[in-house]
Amino acid sequence: MFDNNNKYPSDSSSAQPLRNPVDAQTHRTARAYRLQRVREQLLAADCAAILLYDPVNIRYATDTSNMQVWTLHNFARYALVFASGPVILFEFHNCEHLHEGNELLDQIRPAINCSYFGAGSRISEKTLVWADDIAKVMQQYAGGKARLAVDKADLEGLDLLREHGLSLIEGHSLMEEARKIKSAEELALMRWTIQVCERGIQRMHDELRPGMSENQLWAWLHYENIRHGGEWIETRLLASGPRTNPWMQESSERVMQQGEIVCFDTDLIGPYGYCADISRAWTVGHVAPTAEQRKLYRLAHEQIQHNMDLLRPGLSHREFVQRAWDIPQPYLHNRYCCVVHGAGLADEYPALAHKGADWDSSGYDGVIEENMVLCVESYIGERGGKQGIKLEQQVLITRDGCQALSQYPWQDDWL
Structure with a gap:
């Protein structure tokens, strides 16, 4: 489907649906675990x-x-x-x-x-x-x-x-x-949803051409999700060109032009009801980025990687936020609404506020634990700027740190 060298197939229109790797016993074990988790909370x-x-x-x-x-x-x-x-x-x-x-x-x-x-x-x-x-x-x-x-x-x-x-x-x-704590069987269900989501991302990549609307591009993610047994997509966060700054505009009938940035946030509820929350950015027509586009992308990627490197079990919310990547002043106003957030059957607890005023007004402490699934967020766009970059990586907290659950490649040649 893809590799880490960004060598994509030229056309995925004839691709057959993926095969669901989850067996019935894994599914039954996952749901029994979840019910037991609820009962443990009730007893406590x-x-x-x-x-x-x-x-x-x-x-x-x-x-x-x-x-x-x-x-x-x-x-x-x-x-x-x-x-x-x-x-x-x-x-x-x-x-x-x-x-x-x-x-x-x-x-x-x-x-x-x-x-x-x-x-x-x-x-x-x-x-x-x-x-x-x-x-x-x-x-x-x-x-x-x-x-x-x-x-x-x-x-x-x-x-x-x-x-x-x-x-x-x-x-x-x-x-x-x-x-908030996932079992091995839950993670198997989530990995299948992420695989379906990545097929949808790949389909969007392959179908992206100048002259198509944002809505036409976004529809391909829905198509791949539904045909693989997925359920719905919680938002329509896809924007191109000047609509990428500020972030949070949903897809529209805007016609995309060659060389413009297009960014998206999947917010996809896939098979078995699990969430795949991944953000990537490309240029329309997959042409080389401008120097400004490359700079925005590099900063967003740097924020993601820095914060991923910090994540580990036992780290408090407060300590993580205080050590998180410092957003350069020109981009601070347009920062994303949180640094990381949980994911499972949807976006979940916790959602960690940025350091400084955000933490003072809405931050709360807690502990990052093994087998939590978190989404690491970044938006880089200057206040009043003409474009911005939105990136996000879904990760599993492991004994030794964190592991990327999404394998969809970054634009390595932009870095």
Whole structure:
């Protein structure tokens, strides 16, 4: 597909889909590990159960997936996971068949939709029924005065659960703590997603030509993701030419011109729901970069490599940030929003703020641990400049430091 000498095939339009290397046992072991991680967090927090609405959290705990993006904004399915008891999925109308053979699930019940979309003017009535249903299940398996963690829910529903005598605690942080340490089997699933993502990156590279729009180029990443069993892409962060500065503009109908910079950030949710978060930059037409483009790229690459070299288990967030690469003053204003962030079934905890004012206002300490997956970020673009470079590398924290999970090559001849 590619090599480290940047010798790319001239055309990938006839490429056959990649073969999925993950066997069924690896998948089963990964999801059993994840459920155990959730239960360990519940026991440590003295919680009888956790109520999950975030579809990514539901996926992590139960390995079930159903209309993931739609259910991000519709309270149409949820799960109740007990620390010492059943795993109960409350599923959308007539969707029980989606989860045949999933050994993690002890029960599948119909969900009660408390969103305005589903309940309309009867929303308060439906919420009363929902709260009574949850309280009865909690009474059955944990007793009436149990502590229940909740990742997110309707405010009226939370008040009703308290009226039933349940003690509620914030649960999203428990899930983030559970998700941060990956098993070997999880990493196998993630590596497959990254391989799919890199096929999409390669396809974009091969299809990139002057005269095409940013949206046309971005569509190739979606194409390769979907045909390999991937799920969605969380953003559309691809920009060219003057739209690369400042960063965070999503792909548009802008027609790209020969020699312009094009940068992207994949934010791809691939097979098994895992995230591949990789950024690269090229010139349109794959022509030699200008001196300014080369300088921006070299600085961004230097920031990535410097910060990767620092990462190791046992290093505190604070120490890492204080030792991180110093962004030159002309590029400081347009810095990326964080130095590194976690990744798993999506972007995850932690997200480490830059040193100085950013750390003072929003930094938090913690410890980098073995088998965390982090994404090392860089954006280099001068305030008021006409172009910029966005790079990112996804890495695994190992006993000896960090290991790049993405093997997609840098533009070595630009360095």
